[in-house]
Amino acid sequence: MYPKLVYNMDKLKANVDAAARITREDGGCSMMCVTKCVCADRKICEMLTAHPSVDFLADSRVDNIRKYADLIEASDKQSVLLRLPMMCEIEDLVKYVDISQNSELATIEAINEEAGRQGKVHKILLMVDLGDLREGIFFRDEEKILAAAEVIEAMSNVELYGLSTNLTCYGAIIPKNDNLSVLCDIAGKVEERLGRKLDVVSGGNSSSIYLIWKGDMPEKINNLRLGESILLGNDTAYGETVPGAVHDAMTLQAQIIELQEKPSLPIGEVGKDAFGNVPEYEDRGIIKRAILAVGKQDVDIDGLAPLDEQIDILGGSSDHMLLDVTGCDREYKVGDVVEFTLEYGALLKAATSEYVKKEYV
Ligand SMILES: *Cc1c(COP(=O)(O)O)cnc(C)c1O
Numbered sequence: 026m027y028p029k030l031v032y033n034m035d036k037l038k039a040n041v042d043a044a045a046r047i048t049r050e051d052g053g054c055s056m057m058c059v060t061k062c063v064c065a066d067r068k069i070c071e072m073l074t075a076h077p078s079v080d081f082l083a084d085s086r087v088d089n090i091r092k093y094a095d096l097i098e099a100s101d102k103q104s105v106l107l108r109l110p111m112m113c114e115i116e117d118l119v120k121y122v123d124i125s126q127n128s129e130l131a132t133i134e135a136i137n138e139e140a141g142r143q144g145k146v147h148k149i150l151l152m153v154d155l156g157d158l159r160e161g162i163f164f165r166d167e168e169k170i171l172a173a174a175e176v177i178e179a180m181s182n183v184e185l186y187g188l189s190t191n192l193t194c195y196g197a198i199i200p201k202n203d204n205l206s207v208l209c210d211i212a213g214k215v216e217e218r219l220g221r222k223l224d225v226v227s228g229g230n231s232s233s234i235y236l237i238w239k240g241d242m243p244e245k246i247n248n249l250r251l252g253e254s255i256l257l258g259n260d261t262a263y264g265e266t267v268p269g270a271v272h273d274a275m276t277l278q279a280q281i282i283e284l285q286e287k288p289s290l291p292i293g294e295v296g297k298d299a300f301g302n303v304p305e306y307e308d309r310g311i312i313k314r315a316i317l318a319v320g321k322q323d324v325d326i327d328g329l330a331p332l333d334e335q336i337d338i339l340g341g342s343s344d345h346m347l348l349d350v351t352g353c354d355r356e357y358k359v360g361d362v363v364e365f366t367l368e369y370g371a372l373l374k375a376a377t378s379e380y381v382k383k384e385y386v
Pocket of ligand 1: 059085191231232250253
């Protein structure tokens with residue numbers, strides 16, 4: 026059945042291997058594999074928990090981690106909650122998750138209490154904001170970070186596991202040696218204050234991995250959290266390909282439901298399209314127009330690239346996608362399947378949609 030998202034498990038595993046060669050072998054960093062972009066897909070999580078180079082599985086949602094808590098339990102990996110926990114999910118957090126990223130002492134106190142009730146010790150990564158201005162204690166409030174570390178250290182049912190930072194999300198700030206060195210300096214001061222080493226200094230997401238192959242990663246960074254670089258092979262700082270990784274470990278397939286020759290310009294007065302925009306059209310004369318049974322409810326159409334490069338995407342609506350196949354060598358017909366690679370947003374949406382079937386090859 027179509028539309029479907031095809032996961033090529035061999036390619037995906039090869040991407041994990043490629044990321045591990047850089048992150049672990051060259052960079053001396055442990056690797057958190059991020060599962061949120063595929064909604065913690067069971068088969069992918071099974072592959073990751075069985076993979077010897079994966080140290081942690083990480084997700085932004087407790088619901089997703091709960092789905093693979095049994096796999097974590099049966100493996101030597103730990104689970105990590107990436108998004109700051111909500112006060113309303115502390116019980117499940119402590120029950121299903123080993124480590125969480127935090128920036129609020131009130132939340133950490135609630136975790137400590139709940140962990141006490143459940144007879145557990147929960148690990149905390151204290152987040153530092155290096156200027157991207159999403160989550161974390163602001164790096165210039167150094168004393169606030171050191172004091173928070175001391176408060177956490179004094180709690181009996183949470184353990185300060187390390188520091189972490191997140192970049193290239195809200196502010197689109199690129200990780201560099203200089204801003205990550207600030208995190209390393211702060212980590213050094215925390216260690217001095219506590220009189221012990223931290224286990225983890227986590228230097229960011231898929232936008233940080235390039236620093237390793239450029240030879241520019243500060244020594245003290247010993248962990249990266251990688252989603253897009255593993256799933257789609259992308260360095261998200263400068264858009265390079267992660268060496269040894271591929272972009273087509275996941276593809277979207279959709280079926281043609283109409284293929285007719287019509288003008289490229291709509292006929293009549295132009296109003297607003299289904300999404301309230303006034304569209305603009307290019308006059309290409311009479312063209313071969315293919316309609317695919319997939320739409321904006323299933324994917325982010327702008328985030329798709331056809332494997333057949335002679336196809337031109339014209340646009341789409343909720344349930345349809347329109348292609349210009351005039352310039353294609355292949356003679357498309359109704360019932361044919363068109364395949365696309367996906368960008369991050371398109372993958373996220375397709376993986377989340379229950380209308381998009383999942384297939385593993
Ligand atoms: C999503 C996320 C990641 C992974 O991001 P990628 O760009 O997919 O590697 C890492 N850390 C945090 C806090 C995240 O929210």
